[in-house]
Amino acid sequence: MRIGIDCRTILNPGCGEGAGVGHYVYFLVKNILARDKKNHYILFFDRRLSAEAARAFAGGRPKTEIVFFPFGEYKKYLPLAYSHLVVAGAIAEKKPDVFHLPAGILPLALKIPTVVTVHDLAIYSHPEWFPKQFFSVKVAYPRTIRSASRIIAVSAATATEVKKRFQIPTGRIETIYPGVDTAGGSLLTEDIFTEDDAVDWSDLARRYRLTKPYLLFLGTIEPRKNVKKLVEAYVNAWRQSPAIRKTPLLLAGAPGWRSAGALAAIRAAAAQTKGAVRQIGYVAHQDKFPLMRSAQGFVFPSLAEGFGLPVVEAMALGVPVLISDIPVFREVAGQNAFFVKPNSLASIAEGLIALVSKTKKRRQLTLAGRVWAKRYSWAAAARKTIKVYQKV
Structure with a gap:
């Protein structure tokens, strides 16, 4: 199975990805790569992360490709075209069987099976806490949720909110908690007990x-x-x-x-x-x-x-x-x-x-x-x- 994962929001404090979502993407993907010996993974980055850092993250795992989305320098000029056409084309070119979005919005032009992680929906319950994002909130994110083949919620409370707000059937949502390694025997040197x-x-x-x-x-x-x-x-x-x-x-x-x-x-x-x-x-x-x-x-x-x-x-x-x-x-x-x-x-x-x-x-x-x-x-x-x- 060829599995694509969007790693653009990975922990990268120098470029603004230093909070909870960045940690989630880093540790989840790192653990998936360490434990899944069967599937082929395609990790998608942007140029905010160096090629050297991306290779170090992949850790030399076989059956792992590193892909950088092209033309990132044009994103600020044509953000919608870049996010929804260029990114979709780069993903489709690698022909993944499934594409996992650990955070953010799916490209509107993407036509493959997807898994989407939902961290919270605070932007809907408290829009005053966020910059105005009309297109994302009203169009792109609802489509992301409704088009996803499967949805991962990081808590049962979040899962319940997703079901109510977007009328998603229970069978399409799974609650998977993030982790903390308390055993002291982690494969990762980044864990809190090493x-x-x-x-x-x-x-x-x-x-x-x-x-x-x-x-x-x-x-x-x-x-x-x-x-x-x-x-x-x-x-x-x-x-x-x-x-x-x-x-x-x-x-x-x-x-x-x-x-x-x-x-x-x-x-x-x-x-x-x-x-x-x-x-x-x-x-x-x-x-x-x-x-x-x-x-x-x-x-x-x-x-x-x-x-x-x-x-x-x-x-x-x-x-x-x-x-x-x-x-x-x-x-x-x-x-x-x-x-x-x-x-x-x-x-x-x-x-x-x-x-x-x-x-x-x-x-x-x-x-x-x-x-x-x-x-x-x-x-x-x-x-x-x-x-x-x-x-x-």
């Missing part, structure tokens, strides 16, 4: 000016992440709790669209807490898990998510998490978290105080979170995705 990710604490502390204990938020600074309300709630908690005053809040992540309000709130909170609130920017992959592992708690009061991979990563590392009481987090984290109402400053502030002061519950969540997170495996995600390909 020695390759071990970073010396003194070096980490020097570069990020860290002192323990601290709370960590990690994510793009954008409206859905609720950063403005988080830092405002932290200020309230800081004024109430001596324990909070000893526990700074670090915000890791690059600014996204409409981040001005959150960034202003961060600056104001820093001034009001004598520097206890601090933005440290985008964190490189090799620093991400050491920062998370060393935190007293991970805070992620997001307003909407398709899955929430950082939450599971923190749990796998034994770090207690404070998250929003929304359906997807109840699904993904079970009862193993401090839950808060994301629209309530008082609730978030109370949760922050509980997170730093309830030592016994933190210990319980450390143990329970590690056990719970074992259900999320990139190996399992790869195996299930390969089975989806075979059903097309």
